[in-house]
Amino acid sequence: MQLIVAKKAGFCFGVKRAIDITFDLAKETNEGIYTYGPLIHNPQVIEKLIREGVNPIGDIHCIDIKTLIIRTHGVSPEVYAETSRMDYKLVDATCPFVKKAQHFAKTLSDEGYQVLIVGDREHPEVQGLIGFAGKDVITVNNVEPLPVLKRKVGIIVQTTQPFETFEKVVLKVIGSAREVKIYNTICDYTVLRIKETKEIAHKADLMVVIGGKNSANTTQLVNISRQSCANVHHIEISDEIRKEWFNGSRKIGITGGASTPQWIIDEVVKKIREISLRR
Amino acid sequence: MQLIVAKKAGFCFGVKRAIDITFDLAKETNEGIYTYGPLIHNPQVIEKLIREGVNPIGDIHCIDIKTLIIRTHGVSPEVYAETSRMDYKLVDATCPFVKKAQHFAKTLSDEGYQVLIVGDREHPEVQGLIGFAGKDVITVNNVEPLPVLKRKVGIIVQTTQPFETFEKVVLKVIGSAREVKIYNTICDYTVLRIKETKEIAHKADLMVVIGGKNSANTTQLVNISRQSCANVHHIEISDEIRKEWFNGSRKIGITGGASTPQWIIDEVVKKIREISLRR
Numbered sequence: 001m002q003l004i005v006a007k008k009a010g011f012c013f014g015v016k017r018a019i020d021i022t023f024d025l026a027k028e029t030n031e032g033i034y035t036y037g038p039l040i041h042n043p044q045v046i047e048k049l050i051r052e053g054v055n056p057i058g059d060i061h062c063i064d065i066k067t068l069i070i071r072t073h074g075v076s077p078e079v080y081a082e083t084s085r086m087d088y089k090l091v092d093a094t095c096p097f098v099k100k101a102q103h104f105a106k107t108l109s110d111e112g113y114q115v116l117i118v119g120d121r122e123h124p125e126v127q128g129l130i131g132f133a134g135k136d137v138i139t140v141n142n143v144e145p146l147p148v149l150k151r152k153v154g155i156i157v158q159t160t161q162p163f164e165t166f167e168k169v170v171l172k173v174i175g176s177a178r179e180v181k182i183y184n185t186i187c188d189y190t191v192l193r194i195k196e197t198k199e200i201a202h203k204a205d206l207m208v209v210i211g212g213k214n215s216a217n218t219t220q221l222v223n224i225s226r227q228s229c230a231n232v233h234h235i236e237i238s239d240e241i242r243k244e245w246f247n248g249s250r251k252i253g254i255t256g257g258a259s260t261p262q263w264i265i266d267e268v269v270k271k272i273r274e275i276s277l278r279r
Numbered sequence: 280m281q282l283i284v285a286k287k288a289g290f291c292f293g294v295k296r297a298i299d300i301t302f303d304l305a306k307e308t309n310e311g312i313y314t315y316g317p318l319i320h321n322p323q324v325i326e327k328l329i330r331e332g333v334n335p336i337g338d339i340h341c342i343d344i345k346t347l348i349i350r351t352h353g354v355s356p357e358v359y360a361e362t363s364r365m366d367y368k369l370v371d372a373t374c375p376f377v378k379k380a381q382h383f384a385k386t387l388s389d390e391g392y393q394v395l396i397v398g399d400r401e402h403p404e405v406q407g408l409i410g411f412a413g414k415d416v417i418t419v420n421n422v423e424p425l426p427v428l429k430r431k432v433g434i435i436v437q438t439t440q441p442f443e444t445f446e447k448v449v450l451k452v453i454g455s456a457r458e459v460k461i462y463n464t465i466c467d468y469t470v471l472r473i474k475e476t477k478e479i480a481h482k483a484d485l486m487v488v489i490g491g492k493n494s495a496n497t498t499q500l501v502n503i504s505r506q507s508c509a510n511v512h513h514i515e516i517s518d519e520i521r522k523e524w525f526n527g528s529r530k531i532g533i534t535g536g537a538s539t540p541q542w543i544i545d546e547v548v549k550k551i552r553e554i555s556l557r558r
Contacts, residue, residue, distance in 0.1 A: 163454065171450070174446065175446075178462065178463055179460075179461070179462055180463070182459040184457055184458075
C-alpha cells in the first residue's frame with residue numbers, strides 16, 4: 001500500500017498567522033480573550049484554544065470581553081464600527097488576502113460598479129465582503145443563474161473558491177454586462193492545494209480528506225477528489241478511520257484543508273501507515 | 280427548393296451611415312473627394328463610389344485632396360493629428376461603435392492598464408485601436424497563445440469578432456492577470472448576424488454567403504456556416520453562381536456581411552429563385 005500525502009495540506013498562511021496571534025495573546029494573559037465566532041473552521045483547534053482560555057463568542061457587546069479577536073474570515077465595516085465603540089482591545093486576525101478582497105470590494109463599489117461576489121453567501125468571509133461591497137451587491141455560486149445585471153459589474157471572488165467556479169461566473173457576466181472589472185482574489189494557497197489534490201486523487205484509489213466538517217475549503221477538496229476517485233472519506237480526526245476502508249486499496253491519497261493542523265495530519269498518516277504494515 | 284434569406288444580411292448601422300455621408304458629399308461636389316483606404320470592404324460599392332467621383336487614397340498628403348473621408352474602420356490618433364495639419368476638409372465616417380471602442384482603449388491606457396485587443400492585428404479597425412491603446416498594447420486572435428501579461432490588463436475587442444473568440448481570450452487572461460477590466464465592444468449587429476447565420480446554416484444543406492472577399496466579417500460568416508453546413512459558397516456577385524451547386528439541394532441559406540449592399544443580395548436571391556424554378 002502506497003501513501004501519497006499532499007504537501008499543501010494543512011494551515012495556509014492566513015490561518016497560521018491567526019493561530020500564532022491568538023496563542024501569543026493567550027500566553028500573555030488568559031483573561032477575557034474571545035474570538036468573534038470560531039477563529040478557524042476546525043473543531044479540534046477550537047477545543048485547544050478553549051483549553052488556553054480563548055473562547056468563541058457571538059455577541060460583541062458581552063461585558064466579559066477584554067480582548068476581541070477578529071477571525072481569519074474577516075468582518076463587515078459595521079462590525080468594526082460597532083467594536084470601536086466598545087471598551088476593549090480589538091485584535092484583527094483577518095487573513096491578509098481576505099483584507100485585500102475587502103479592499104477591492106470597496107474600490108469597485110466606490111467606482112460605481114455593481115459588485116458581484118463569487119462564493120457562498122452564508123460563509124463568514126462572504127458575509128464580511130458583502131459589507132464592503134455597497135448596496136447593489138449580489139453573490140453567485142457555481143450553480144445559480146445570474147440575476148439581471150447593471151451595465152457596470154465588478155467581480156471579486158471568495159479567496160477559497162475553485163478557479164472553475166470563478167471562470168463560469170465570469171463567462172456569464174461578460175455575456176451580459178458591457179463593462180466588467182475583475183479582481184481575481186482567489187488566494188495562491190487555494191490554487192495550489194486544489195491542483196495538488198486533483199493530481200493525487202487522479203492517481204489514488206482511495207482518498208482521505210482531513211479537516212473540519214464545517215470547513216468549506218475542506219468540503220471542496222472532498223468534492224474535487226470525488227471527481228476522479230470513487231472512494232473518498234472526509235474525516236476530522238484519526239479515530240474516525242476504519243481499517244476496512246483500505247481492503248483492496250493500493251494507492252492512498254491524503255490531503256487536508258487550510259484549517260487542518262499538522263498534528264492531526266501526522267496522526268492520520270501514522271494510523272494509516274500502521275494499518276498498511278499490518279497487512 | 281426552399282430559400283432562407285437572412286434578415287440581418289447586408290449593411291449594418293455604421294456602414295449605412297458611412298455610405299450615406301459619402302454619397303451625400305458626392306452629390307454636392309465631385310471635386311477632390313477621397314476616402315482614406317476603401318470606405319468599406321466591398322469592391323462593388325467602391326466601384327460605384329469611384330463612378331461618383333469618390334476615390335480611395337492611401338496617402339493623406341496628396342495635394343489633390345479637397346475632402347478626406349475617414350472610413351468606417353477608423354484611424355489612429357496619429358492620422359487625425361496629421362490630417363489636422365493639412366489644408367483640406369476632414370469628414371469622419373468612423374462607425375460610432377468603433378469610436379466607442381477607441382474611447383475605451385484610451386480610457387484603459389490612461390488608467391494604467393496594459394491594453395489587450397482581441398482581434399486581427401492586420402485589420403484596419405484594430406490598427407486604429409492600437410493607436411489609442413498606449414505603448415503596452417497587445418493584440419490576440421483566437422488561436423495565438425497569450426504573451427506574458429502585466430498585473431493590470433484591460434480588454435477590448437474588435438467590433439466584428441465572434442463572442443466565442445472574446446470568451447476564449449478572457450478566460451486565458453483571468454487565469455493570468457490579477458486585475459482585469461473588460462469592455463465588451465462587439466457590436467450588437469455582429470452578435471445578431473452571427474446568431475442568425477448559425478441558425479440558418481444549421482437548417483440549410485447549401486449556404487451562399489455574399490460579401491467582399493476582403494471583408495473580414497463576411498469571411499467569418501463563411502467559417503461559421505462551415506461549422507454546420509458541408510456546402511458553403513462565398514460570392515461577391517450573382518455572376519459567380521453556378522447552377523450545378525444546387526443539384527440535390529433542398530434548403531438554401533443566404534446570408535451576407537455588414538458591407539454587402541442590398542442590391543447585390545437582391546440579385547443573388549433573384550438568380551437562385553430562377554434556378555429553383557427551372558428545376
